[in-house]
Amino acid sequence: xxxxxxxxxxxxxxEEDLIEMYRYMLTARFCDERQWGLxxxxxxxxxxxxxxxxxxxxxxxxxxxxxxxxxCPYYRDLALVLVAGFTPKDVFLGLFGxxxxxxxxxxxxxxxxxxxxxxxxxxxxxxxxxxxxxxxVALAKKLKKEDAxxxxxxxxxxxxxxxxHGAMNxxxxxxxxxxxxxxxxxxxxxxxxxKQVAGRVFERAKGYGMPGYEGDGNDVLESxxxxxxxxxxxxxxxGPTLLELRTYRFYSHTSDDDDRTYRTKEEVEEAKRRDPxxxxxxxLKTVDVLDDDKIAQMREETKTLVSEGAKEAEEADxxxxxxxxxxxxxxxxxx
Amino acid sequence: xxxxxAATEKNVVQTxxxxxxxxxxxxxxxxVLGEDVGARGGVFRVTHGFLKEFGEDRVIDTPLxxxxxxxxxxxxxxxxxxPVAEFQFADFIFPGFNQIVQEAARFRYRSNGDxxxxxxxxxxxxxxxxxxxxxxxxxxxxxAHVPGLKVVAPSTxxxxxxxxxxxxxxxxxxxxxxxxxxxxxxxxxxxxxRYTIPFGKADIKREGNDVTCVAYGLMLHHCLEAAxxxxxxxxxxxxxxxxSLYPLDMDTVLESVGxxxxxxxxxxxxxxxGLGAEVAAQVAEKAMFDLDGPxxxxxxxxxxxxxxxxxxxxxxxxxxDRIEQEMRKLAEF
Numbered sequence: 001x002x003x004x005x006x007x008x009x010x011x012x013x014x015e016e017d018l019i020e021m022y023r024y025m026l027t028a029r030f031c032d033e034r035q036w037g038l039x040x041x042x043x044x045x046x047x048x049x050x051x052x053x054x055x056x057x058x059x060x061x062x063x064x065x066x067x068x069x070x071x072c073p074y075y076r077d078l079a080l081v082l083v084a085g086f087t088p089k090d091v092f093l094g095l096f097g098x099x100x101x102x103x104x105x106x107x108x109x110x111x112x113x114x115x116x117x118x119x120x121x122x123x124x125x126x127x128x129x130x131x132x133x134x135x136x137v138a139l140a141k142k143l144k145k146e147d148a149x150x151x152x153x154x155x156x157x158x159x160x161x162x163x164x165h166g167a168m169n170x171x172x173x174x175x176x177x178x179x180x181x182x183x184x185x186x187x188x189x190x191x192x193x194x195k196q197v198a199g200r201v202f203e204r205a206k207g208y209g210m211p212g213y214e215g216d217g218n219d220v221l222e223s224x225x226x227x228x229x230x231x232x233x234x235x236x237x238x239g240p241t242l243l244e245l246r247t248y249r250f251y252s253h254t255s256d257d258d259d260r261t262y263r264t265k266e267e268v269e270e271a272k273r274r275d276p277x278x279x280x281x282x283x284l285k286t287v288d289v290l291d292d293d294k295i296a297q298m299r300e301e302t303k304t305l306v307s308e309g310a311k312e313a314e315e316a317d318x319x320x321x322x323x324x325x326x327x328x329x330x331x332x333x334x335x
Numbered sequence: 336x337x338x339x340x341a342a343t344e345k346n347v348v349q350t351x352x353x354x355x356x357x358x359x360x361x362x363x364x365x366x367v368l369g370e371d372v373g374a375r376g377g378v379f380r381v382t383h384g385f386l387k388e389f390g391e392d393r394v395i396d397t398p399l400x401x402x403x404x405x406x407x408x409x410x411x412x413x414x415x416x417x418p419v420a421e422f423q424f425a426d427f428i429f430p431g432f433n434q435i436v437q438e439a440a441r442f443r444y445r446s447n448g449d450x451x452x453x454x455x456x457x458x459x460x461x462x463x464x465x466x467x468x469x470x471x472x473x474x475x476x477x478x479a480h481v482p483g484l485k486v487v488a489p490s491t492x493x494x495x496x497x498x499x500x501x502x503x504x505x506x507x508x509x510x511x512x513x514x515x516x517x518x519x520x521x522x523x524x525x526x527x528x529r530y531t532i533p534f535g536k537a538d539i540k541r542e543g544n545d546v547t548c549v550a551y552g553l554m555l556h557h558c559l560e561a562a563x564x565x566x567x568x569x570x571x572x573x574x575x576x577x578x579s580l581y582p583l584d585m586d587t588v589l590e591s592v593g594x595x596x597x598x599x600x601x602x603x604x605x606x607x608x609g610l611g612a613e614v615a616a617q618v619a620e621k622a623m624f625d626l627d628g629p630x631x632x633x634x635x636x637x638x639x640x641x642x643x644x645x646x647x648x649x650x651x652x653x654x655x656d657r658i659e660q661e662m663r664k665l666a667e668f
Binding site: 070101102103104105107108112114115116121122124126129131132133134135136137138139140141143144162163166167169170173326327328329330331332334 | 392393395398402403406407408409411412413414415416418433434437438441442443444445446447448449450451483485505506535
């Protein structure tokens with residue numbers, strides 16, 4: 001194979017970065033496949049799939065500084081929280097609802113991420129509420145003159161909520177160190193983008209006094225490049241950015257949804273031809289970072305790690321019902 | 336309560352202003368945000384002079400978006416600041432309902448204690464100010480229903496200060512309700528030193544052995560007046576100011592009922608499913624055999640909100656005459 005054009009060096013990415021990014025994408029994909037398997041076996045009542053979004057999530061998350069920057073994700077962001085610090089075992093502890101689930105100790109549905117240790121702000125099910133929290137954290141960072149940046153992620157459906165518009169407005173007015181990342185997969189459960197968004201998501205940025213860009217969310221380097229520029233601008237005090245990373249989800253919205261009722265098999269198959277993982281493998285091979293043997297080896301290693309994480313989580317303890325009244329308040333007992 | 340005895344007479348709104356001002360001077364993590372809190376100093380003047388003293392970073396005029404006010408305040412608290420959010424009128428808090436109830440109230444529980452939100456939400460509420468449907472509402476029942484929130488409604492300047500400081504020290508979200516009619520009507524001695532009043536402690540504002548009368552907000556003052564009228568006839572009413580609606584101090588209520596055997600609850604919120612319903616239910620559950628008369632509730636009528644015209648507003652609000660009449664009836668039962 002002829003050596004392809006190097007796109008990563010000018011982005012400041014080293015070979016080790018590429019390999020790690022690839023590993024996170026694989027980990028997310030294999031976690032997803034395993035959670036669907038567990039769902040079919042009746043061991044996991046509820047699954048929120050990530051497959052298809054790995055490049056958008058890993059590429060955008062990679063632009064942030066872990067330990068300093070703050071993440072306000074949404075439920076689709078399995079790959080993103082892996083980059084932020086979750087392990088596969090953490091993911092499966094949440095999937096089963098085990099006591100050591102770092103997000104909620106088994107209180108929330110799976111994929112409602114949160115961990116103060118990893119600077120991931122606890123999330124909920126109502127759509128786009130986290131976007132306002134991100135604006136509040138970003139305002140705090142600005143008032144305290146810290147150079148941390150906040151990232152918040154959502155689907156194109158989330159851009160319909162008032163919370164989203166309020167956060168965009170606040171961020172624009174106060175030039176907050178905040179990056180808005182829309183993972184546009186064209187469907188909010190069943191409702192197509194054409195019935196969800198008047199105009200284009202990224203063009204809404206103009207109305208809120210900030211730049212907006214769209215990019216190929218199936219391309220991890222493109223996702224990284226756009227987000228890195230936005231994070232750099234935010235850190236330099238130049239304000240927020242709205243990014244629209246276009247991608248596709250390969251499975252239904254959740255395990256309780258059936259996507260055959262609103263999109264064709266042909267459309268899904270067509271989208272899978274733009275699967276971000278094989279696309280990145282091709283790139284890694286053409287720039288001689290990995291070869292087929294190394295890729296096969298990494299796939300095996302990652303699969304094993306995911307399986308081990310799932311197994312450990314499955315064997316972990318359930319939460320004790322006697323703890324269910326804890327943490328309603330810091331200082332009050334409830335009945 | 337006062338340590339060195341120094342105290343000043345003030346009304347409720349001046350007390351809230353001064354308390355917040357002093358606390359912002361004391362703790363630079365405190366920021367206020369809301370509509371018109373900056374240049375205008377708040378439509379009720381609670382943040383008058385704040386912008387000049389503390390600057391735009393700590394006195395934040397927000398866009399006209401109550402959902403934003405609640406959501407941004409949550410984010411500020413997540414990152415270690417001590418936000419005090421003002422909802423200009425309680426009637427307008429509802430665009431923020433989702434953020435307050437689904438987010439603020441559930442942050443600690445849903446993260447298994449990993450996140451907590453020290454967050455104060457101030458909201459002027461209540462009627463009798465010619466505010467009609469959308470500037471008169473009592474909103475406490477919606478929020479007191481939600482585990483994870485604390486809801487308080489002080490009625491006097493003394494309590495307004497101690498409970499505001501308690502709210503600002505509290506590790507969890509507190510909805511701090513300020514009855515608009517009491518703002519300038521009710522005056523009292525306010526100690527100059529810093530003090531807090533723990534939540535979940537009702538206050539017996541008048542002692543008596545014949546009837547227990549439970550109230551808060553403007554109605555507390557109506558009840559006190561009615562009780563003093565009855566005292567002339569030898570009927571002694573014990574008037575309890577709940578102050579804290581959640582946590583609710585039923586011990587004080589039950590102890591009083593044990594003494595008087597008669598209880599009435601007065602509130603201007605809709606009678607149906609209001610605070611009085613909870614107090615009445617708990618009295619029935621826990622003190623049934625202490626009772627020597629029916630549990631009486633006086634509450635707002637079941638119309639969507641308070642109408643404007645003076646005659647209609649008077650019709651809506653429980654007044655001293657009506658409360659006196661019901662008190663007398665219960666005492667003589």
